[in-house]
Each structure stands twice: as structure tokens, then as C-alpha cells.
Amino acid sequence: MNHSALHMHQKVTFAVNRYEIFADNNGEPGPLIAFVEQKRLKFKEEVTIYTDSTKRTVLAAFKARKVIDLGSGYDVTDADGRSIGLFRKDFGKSLLNSTWHLDQAGAGTATGSERSQGIAVLRRVWNFLPIIENIPFPFRYHFDFVRDGKPVFSVDKKTWLRDHYRIEIADAEVDRRLVIAQAVAVDALQSR
Secondary structure, three states, X not given: OOOOEEEEEEEEOOXXXXXXXXEEEOOEEEEEEEEEEEEOOOOOOEEEEEOOOOOOOEEEEEEEOOOOOOOOOEEEEEOOOOEEEEEEEXXXXXXXXXXXXXXXXXXXXXEEEEOOHHHXXXXXXXXXXXXXXXXXXXXXXXXXXXXXXXXXEEEEEOOOOOOEEEEEEOOOOOOHHHHHHHHHHHHHOOOO
């Protein structure tokens, strides 16, 4: 997988968050390249990324290192269980602006944070207002991941009400499976 752009669509069902990741086709979603079903309300997060909705072939997986994950991290593995890398939320920085660190062997750490500080603060206020607690956050938010001041990839929410994202990959060396795992985490684990 050497795609420079991907599309990720989330569909919420009763028991799972479902993600479909598509290759880019001239700015539009093309062929499906990954499929994820993340079970909600698990104590120790474990997510398998498949190549399609039949769930016969594993592309990658990520698993929380601890039950309480305040920065402990998630190990990302390939289909055979070998390490691809890891990501972790920076708990301290995430109090004001969600921040993630993504490590790939031999590539150093990429740090991703919300592009807009204003939206980041508004999202936190939104989560504390009881009158709107069951209403989804209506604004788009975006994450930019950089390493040594250079862009690695970005995750841009493209729609207001549905969770459709465009993932732009600037670093040719970053493992696309690691990018997909982090993009799913940016959405699925955002409120944790």
C-alpha cells in the first residue's frame, strides 16, 4: 500500500463503530482497502483491521497496553503479530488540544494534534454541557502529524454530521497500516 490519500467513513451501529477505508480515486473514495469494527465499551481496547468486510484477511491490529490508557499507548501489529509501531495519546497536552505520538521503527516519532485550538476548546466545552450531551459535536476537526517539522500525514473531517475523513499522506516512508490504525483511533478514542 503506497497510497498518498485515503478516505475513511464511519458508521455507528448499536454495538460497534464500523470504519471503511478507501483508496483515493481522483478526490473521491475508490476501492475499499480496509475494514474495522470497533466494539464499544471494552475495558482493554483491541481493534482488528481487515482487508475487507468479509473479515477473512487481517491487515493489522492495535491493542491497548493497559486497561486505563492515560498515555500508556497502543501497540500496532501486522497480520502475523509482528510490531509495526505504536501510538499513544499525550494526556497532559490533550487537556487543551488532543495530541498523539506515533512511533514507527527507524522513523522517529510523529506528533499529531488538532489543527484549530479554538475548535479543540469548543469541543471540550461541548462535552461538559448536560443539555447537549447526546448531540454529536457539529463542527469539523482536523489533525496534523509532523516529524522534525515536516508533515507526515493529516486526518481531515470532511462532513459536518457524518464522520467522513480524508487522510493525506505526505511521508512516503510511513507505514500505511500504522496511518490507518492512528486515523481510526483519532475518531474512536477521541473522547477517552
